[in-house]
Amino acid sequence: MDSHDLQPIRIEIPQAQLDDLAERLARTRWPDAGPQPGWQRGVPLAYVKELAEYWRHRYDWRTQEATLNSFPQFTTTIDGQRLHFIHVRSPRPGAIPLLLVHGWPGSVVEFLDVIEPLSDPKGESPDADAAFDLVIPSMPGFGFSGPTSEPGWNIARIARAFVALMSRLGYERYGVQGGDWGAFVAPEIARIDAEHVLGIHLNAATMGFIPFGPVSDDDLAEFSEAERARLERLQMTTAGPGSGYFEVQATRPQTLAYALTDSPVGQLTWIVEKFKEWSHATDRPEEAVDRDRLLTNVMVYWLTATANSSAQLYYENTHSASWNMSPVTVPTGVAVFAEDYAVRRYGERGHNVAHWSEFDEGGHFAAMEVPDLLAADVRRFFSSLPTA
Numbered sequence: 001m002d003s004h005d006l007q008p009i010r011i012e013i014p015q016a017q018l019d020d021l022a023e024r025l026a027r028t029r030w031p032d033a034g035p036q037p038g039w040q041r042g043v044p045l046a047y048v049k050e051l052a053e054y055w056r057h058r059y060d061w062r063t064q065e066a067t068l069n070s071f072p073q074f075t076t077t078i079d080g081q082r083l084h085f086i087h088v089r090s091p092r093p094g095a096i097p098l099l100l101v102h103g104w105p106g107s108v109v110e111f112l113d114v115i116e117p118l119s120d121p122k123g124e125s126p127d128a129d130a131a132f133d134l135v136i137p138s139m140p141g142f143g144f145s146g147p148t149s150e151p152g153w154n155i156a157r158i159a160r161a162f163v164a165l166m167s168r169l170g171y172e173r174y175g176v177q178g179g180d181w182g183a184f185v186a187p188e189i190a191r192i193d194a195e196h197v198l199g200i201h202l203n204a205a206t207m208g209f210i211p212f213g214p215v216s217d218d219d220l221a222e223f224s225e226a227e228r229a230r231l232e233r234l235q236m237t238t239a240g241p242g243s244g245y246f247e248v249q250a251t252r253p254q255t256l257a258y259a260l261t262d263s264p265v266g267q268l269t270w271i272v273e274k275f276k277e278w279s280h281a282t283d284r285p286e287e288a289v290d291r292d293r294l295l296t297n298v299m300v301y302w303l304t305a306t307a308n309s310s311a312q313l314y315y316e317n318t319h320s321a322s323w324n325m326s327p328v329t330v331p332t333g334v335a336v337f338a339e340d341y342a343v344r345r346y347g348e349r350g351h352n353v354a355h356w357s358e359f360d361e362g363g364h365f366a367a368m369e370v371p372d373l374l375a376a377d378v379r380r381f382f383s384s385l386p387t388a
Contacts, residue, residue, distance in 0.1 A: 004076070004168060005076065006074045006075075006076050006168070006169075007074060007075045007076065008072065008073070008074055009073050009074060009075055009084070009144075010069050010073070011065050011068050011069055011073070011144065012065075013061065013065065013303055017303060018061055021264055021302065022056055024263070024264050025052055025055060025056040025264055025265065026056065028052065028263070028264075028265050030045065030049070031045065032045070033045040033046070039273075039276065039277075042269070042273065043269045043272060043273050043276075047284060048265060048268070048269055048272075051268065051272070051291075052264075052265055052268065054291070054295075055264075055268070055295055059292060059295050060292075061296075061299060063292075064292065064295075064296040064299070067112065068108075068109075068112075071086045071088055071115065072086065072087050072088065073085070073086050073087070073144075074087055075144075076165070076168065078161045078164045078165060078168075079157065079160070079161050079164070080149070080150070081140050081145070081148060081149070081153070081161065082145055082146050083137055083138070083140065083145050083161065083165060084108075084137065084138040084143065084144035084145045084146075085108075085135055085136055085137035085138065085165065086108055086111075086115075086134070086135075086136040086137075087133075087134070087135055087136075087169070088115055088119050088133070088134040088136075089119070089133045090119040090120060090131040090132055090133050090134075091119075091120055091131075092120065092131035094131075094387075095119070095131045095132055095133045096130065096131070096132050096133070096174070096175055096198065096382055096387060097132070097133045097135065097166065097169075097171040097173070097174035097175070098118065098132040098133065098134055098135070098174065098175045098176070098177060098378075098382070099135045099136075099137070099162060099165075099166060099174060099175070099176045099177070099189075100114075100134060100135070100136045100177050100178070100182075100367075101137070101139070101162070101176065101177070101178035101179075101181070101182030101185045101186060102136075102138075102139060102142075102178075102179070102180070102181070102182055103139075103178070103179055103180020103181035103182050103183070103204070104142075104180060104181055104310055104311075104313065104314075105270070105271040105274050105275075105297070105301070105310075106179075106180060106297065106365065107138065107142060107143045107297050107300040107301070108136050108137075108138055108143065108144075108300070109293060109296050109297040109300055109368075110297070110365060110367045110368055111134075111136050111367050112293070113293075113367065113368065113371035114367050114371045114374060114375045114378075115134060115136075117371060117372060117375035117376075118131070118132045118134060118375050118378060118379070119131060119132055119133070119134055121375070121379060129383070130379040130380075130382050130383040132175075132378075132382075133171075135165065135166065135169060135171075135174075137162060137165060139158060139181065139185075139310070139313070140153050140157075140158055140161060141153055141306060141309035141310050141312060141313060142300075142301075142306055142309070142310045143300040143301070143304050143306060143310075144300070144304060146304065146306070146309075147304075147305070147306055147308065147309035148309045148312065151316065152316065153312070153313065153316055154313070154316040154317050154320050155181070155184045155185055155188055155313075155317055155320075156188055156192075156320075156324060158185055158188075159185050159188035159189045159191075159192060160192065162176075162185065162189060163189055163192060163193045163196075166196070167196075171196075172196060173196055173197075173198055173387065174196065174197065174198060175197065175198045175199050175200065175201065175382055175385075176189050176190065176197060176199075176200045176201070177200070177201040177202070177203075177378055178200070178201075178202060178203075179202065179203040179204035179205075179364070179365075179366060179367070180204045180364065181313065182202075182204075183202040183203065183204055183205040183206065183207075184207055184317075186200040186201075186202060187200060187202075187208065187328045187332075187351070188324060190328045190329075190330045190332075191324060191326055191328060194329055194330050197330050198330070198331075198382065198385050198387060199330050199331035199332065199333060199354070199381065199382060199385050200328070200330060200331075200332050200333070201332075201333040201334075201335070201355075201377070201378050201381050201382070202332065202333070202334050202335070202342075203334070203335045203336075203337060203340065203366045203374065204337075204340055204364045204366070205334055205336075205340070205341075205342040205347070206341060206342070207323075208325070208328075208346070208347060208349075208350050208351065209334070209341070209342035209343065209346050209347040209351075210234055210341050210342065210343060210346060211231070211343070211346060215231065219345065222345070223343070226358065227343050230336075230340065230341045230342070230343060231341075231343075233339070233341060234341045237341075242277060245270070245273075245274070246314060249311040249314035249315065250314040250315055250317075250318040251315070251318075253308060253311035253312050253314065253315050254308060256307070256308075256311060257307050257308030257311065260301075260307035260308075261305050261307050261308065264302055267298060267301055267302050267307055268295075268298050270307075271297065271298050271301065272285055272294065272298070274364075275288070275289055275294055275365065278339055278363055278364035278365065279339065279363040279364060279365055279369055280337070280338045280339050280361055280362055280363040280369060281363075288363060288365070288368075288369045289365060289368045289369060290368070293368055325350060327350050327351070327352075328350060328351045328352060329352055330352060331352055331354035331355070331381075331385055332347070332351040332352055332353050332354060332355075333353075333354060333355035333356070333357075333377070333378075333381030333382075334347060334353065334355065334356050334357070335357045335359065335366065335373075335374060335377045335378075336356070336357065336358045336359065337359050337361070337362035337363055337364075337366050337369075337370065337373075338359060338360055338361050338362055338363060339362070339363030339364055340363070340364070344356055354381075354384070354385075355380070355381040355384065357377050357380075359373060361373070362374070
């Protein structure tokens with residue numbers, strides 16, 4: 001049963017859970033190092049041991065918990081599902097309501113470093129005047145929104161829930177920004193609530209922005225050097241070793257969940273591998289993302305035991321009867337960071353592309369890797385749109 005109440009909450013993890021984590025880390029049963037050093041066959045043993053030791057002895061959850069609690073947080077119930085969200089109102093008059101949507105293996109932690117640049121920007125550039133009231137939900141099945149309790153939580157249902165959330169908060173006109181799964185949810189929100197959506201801004205965009213199947217010779221002949229590089233990376237991800245996680249989560253998420261829910265090192269490596277592969281890092285993910293932020297993101301999955309329900313999103317969408325690929329008519333802005341795949345010619349076939357930026361740094365986790373670049377691009381895009 002839905003409740004229209006918005007309940008203020010604080011994250012207060014019992015010490016017993018933190019003690020259990022430390023004990024599990026101490027009792028880790030390690031595999032051998034394998035026949036090949038480096039990351040070719042997975043996360044290297046020496047690196048994981050060092051990171052797990054840091055996690056156990058030096059990482060401070062209470063400091064990170066205090067950071068999360070420095071922002072107003074709430075829960076509500078929509079479509080029978082608990083929904084957790086951060087809600088930061090800008091001190092600026094006329095701020096634009098903006099829904100920020102994360103993906104996998106992300107969480108609300110992804111957006112911590114863009115909250116201030118978006119809600120209270122400082123600077124002399126024209127786009128610095130754009131400020132936002134921020135609504136940052138944990139996706140259903142992820143983190144503090146808790147496990148989903150029934151099947152059917154696919155992109156369309158999540159989009160409907162987020163539309164209901166923005167209505168419940170009293171926002172008549174709003175924007176949406178999302179990456180990874182968020183770049184699926186944002187266009188769907190624009191399709192079903194176009195009369196209220198000012199525009200959508202995407203990063204780490206795939207569906208609707210990349211080729212499916214062979215690229216025609218005509219298209220390939222017009223590709224820029226950067227677009228050719230994106231196509232090569234995309235082919236490695238979808239047809240090469242980088243696709244294994246997707247196949248498992250889309251077919252057997254329940255089987256995977258036993259290992260990830262029981263072993264903190266299992267949960268750690270399942271996530272950290274993606275931060276290394278998808279970020280603009282060379283040897284280890286900490287080159288791109290702060291180590292404590294990375295571990296806090298892992299902690300959100302571990303402490304809420306949502307490895308299973310978050311992976312179920314892959315199953316739900318690959319087993320949906322259809323995908324909504326109707327055109328997106330609201331203005332769309334796209335930021336393509338160094339490790340992204342989006343190609344403009346494909347995006348323009350189904351979206352009203354009003355803004356397109358390309359960067360030679362940053363990656364899949366842009367809000368964590370290059371928060372200032374992402375925030376500036378979001379401000380630039382929404383500053384160009386009529387708000388009436």
